[in-house]
Amino acid sequence: MTIDNPLRRDTVTVIDRVLTGVDERGQDVYEDQERDVDRCNMQPVSSTEATDDRVQVVTRWRLAGPSDMGLSNMSRVRFGGVLYEVDGEPGVFGSFGGLMDHTEAFLKLVTG
Secondary structure, eight states: OOOOOTTOOEEEEEEEEEEEEEOTTSOEEEEEEEEEEEEEEEEEEEEEEEOSSSOEEEEEEEEEEOTTSOOOTTOEEEETTEEEEEOSOOEEEOOGGGTTOEEEEEEEEEEO
8 A cells, every 4th residue: 555645755867878889089978858757846955046156046855755766966957947056976875675766866046
């Protein structure tokens, strides 16, 4: 029996960089591939503003999703029309009986 988690009602789009070949100079060629992942939860974490010579805002979110979502530190995530970068290495967590298995990552958006 699977119990649905009411907190995981968000759908995000994961954008992965995939190696598709090599160019004429021997350099790797990558392509972005998008896929929707449901059963996710997005929560705002913090926002900081630096006003040295310009205004820069860094906003961070916490993403929790299925343990098999295949998120990497090179992935980007689109949610609510905003494109975020994965900040650091995502973690995959297991639990007794599998009920709380999940992937967790911090996302960031830098503007300015």
